[in-house]
Amino acid sequence: MPAYRRVIVKISGEALSGSAGFGFEPATLERVAADLVASRKLGTEIGVVVGGGNFLRGAQAASKALARETADTMGMLATVMNGLALEAAIAQAGGSARTLSAIAVPQVCESYSRQRGLKLLSEGHIVIFAGGTGNPYFTTDTTAVLRGAEMGCDAVLKATNVDGVYSADPKTDPKATRYERLTHSEAIDRNLKVMDATAFALARENRMPIIVFSIADAKAVESVLRGVGRATTVGV
Numbered sequence: 001m002p003a004y005r006r007v008i009v010k011i012s013g014e015a016l017s018g019s020a021g022f023g024f025e026p027a028t029l030e031r032v033a034a035d036l037v038a039s040r041k042l043g044t045e046i047g048v049v050v051g052g053g054n055f056l057r058g059a060q061a062a063s064k065a066l067a068r069e070t071a072d073t074m075g076m077l078a079t080v081m082n083g084l085a086l087e088a089a090i091a092q093a094g095g096s097a098r099t100l101s102a103i104a105v106p107q108v109c110e111s112y113s114r115q116r117g118l119k120l121l122s123e124g125h126i127v128i129f130a131g132g133t134g135n136p137y138f139t140t141d142t143t144a145v146l147r148g149a150e151m152g153c154d155a156v157l158k159a160t161n162v163d164g165v166y167s168a169d170p171k172t173d174p175k176a177t178r179y180e181r182l183t184h185s186e187a188i189d190r191n192l193k194v195m196d197a198t199a200f201a202l203a204r205e206n207r208m209p210i211i212v213f214s215i216a217d218a219k220a221v222e223s224v225l226r227g228v229g230r231a232t233t234v235g236v
Contacts, residue, residue: 002225004154006045006121008129009036010144011159013054013082015215023054024085031218033089036126039221040095045121047151048128049144050086052078072136076103079140083130084108090126097126102134102143114150121151141199149206156208157224158195159215164232165194182234184210200234209235 011032018025040046055078061071083099087109090097098120099109110116112129120127129147132140141158148156165187168176182190184204188197194212203210213224213231223229 002039002042002044003227004044004225006047006151006153007155007157007225008047008049008144008148008151008153009039009157009159009221010049010141011051011086011215012140013051013078015159015161016050016082016085017054024082029085029089030093032215033086033093033095035219035221037090037093037095038219039225040124040126042222042225044225045124046126047117047121047147047153048083048086048126049140049147050079050082050128050130051140052076052082054078055081069136072132073103076130076132076134077105079132080105080109080130083128087128095126096124097128099128099130102129102131105131117147117151139196139199141195142202145199145202145206145208145210148208149202153208156203156210157221158210158212159220160194160212161214161216163214163230165192165212165234167192179232182232183236184234187234194234203234204236207236209233 016024018028052075056075062068080101087097087099100112101109102112104111117127132143144156165179166176170176184200188200211224211231211233213229224231
């Protein structure tokens, strides 16, 4: 039996770019899609929040020539592109997915509403929540926790490029310590950068556990749902 009844999987845009570094790498997209389809077959209802950093990060793109609000809107549109790509890849992998966007783009996908999201999840679709929160100044990490709360999820699965939360960047600091379990407050107080403080605070308020794991391996999401994956649990 899977560890959770319903989850949000947060996947960064960079994770979809693979070794390409920009856009999305077809082999990586196919692997992630296959993992999500296999995970859904376990019986867990799955929502996905995808980032847009493989195309544009709003906070980084903002400058004197480009207002933060405009840059963030561009970043939210990038998440719609990733959502559509992931939806198509899931269909190719034999699954069923629907993209709901917090920014209205009716020519390409449905607009987000809580009722529609709940209905699609209950019908067995993998639901991709694109367009961020629909507002500037909020990250897709915060979006993942927000959608998790709105959809009544048991946990947010945060896919990263490392196998959990560390005291420092393990790629640059050989003394970095990996945590098995943390509270939301500890993650905020220690200024751990795996998610932003707003996301951690919202998760704490809603008593939403966050499972941090590496998306680099095949069946990464499936392993977490089976309770055998290597990960850090951030919870109450």
